[in-house]
Amino acid sequence: MIIGFIGFGKVSRNLVKIINSDDIEFVTSAENRSSKTIDDIEKSGIEVLDTFKEVARRADVLISATSPKNALGVARQYGKYANGIYLDLNNISPDTTSKINESVCNLVDGAIIGKIDSDNPILYLSGKKASRLRFLNDFIQTKIISDNAGDASKLKLLRSTYTKTLSALLIESAEIARDNCLEDEFFSMLSLTEGDDFREKSLSRINNTLNSSKRKSEELEEIINYFDENELIMVKAALKKLSQ
């Protein structure tokens, strides 16, 4: 089997390491890529073709892992040459997934939960041909959720609805605890019911949210736009909190 990559950044580099099988070959292209990406491709030692068009033609599974912004353009440009499965792993909204579905045959919608280089990333897949990627479970925990391309990205958005809103609530509660000189006690008390690692996880979540509040706000806006038929009182409050 040949797995082709469009985009050779952190995700693709790690997948080459994780999917370790004598039966699988990897290909990509350096066409119009940055020196960093070309360097990463050389270090990985995988086969390099002249163009992404050739990569799309040769691959049994074509993986798009570029950026949320470029995902649709890449699908429109190369999807028509892909004869096998087209697996999109970009963090995109379900609306973008359905646009990609119009330009690509055999789309499988993929959502990586957790960082790809974390201890236990999980891959969610949806789409009519998703079961053809069941073999990935030998290398990375893989869950096939439905035949509907778009469900994996929708589920990831739903997850963000919870986690990003919760982060805003956590920031506010910790601020009040600090104002009352009870921050330590606040985290210790919550750890009693939420688990021993609650303090560490919460502080990491708070810092992560504050350090990228602009991006998190944009993601909350995306949730509000996508689920526009739902009231989303809490998500809107979280957006207001992060905008302050």
Ligand SMILES: NC(=O)c1ccc[n+]([C@@H]2O[C@H](COP(=O)([O-])OP(=O)(O)OC[C@H]3O[C@@H](n4cnc5c(N)ncnc54)[C@H](OP(=O)(O)O)[C@@H]3O)[C@@H](O)[C@H]2O)c1
């Ligand atoms: N990292 C994670 O743990 C993670 C988890 C979940 C989802 N994702 C999603 O997976 C995707 C890739 O993430 P990443 O962390 O691997 O990103 P990254 O490290 O920034 O790598 C992106 C790669 O895509 C290439 N690229 C960009 N536009 C391209 C185009 N039009 N044609 C061909 N190659 C192109 C870049 O090449 P140049 O250097 O030449 O621009 C680079 O090699 C993103 O959509 C991200 O949201 C990532």
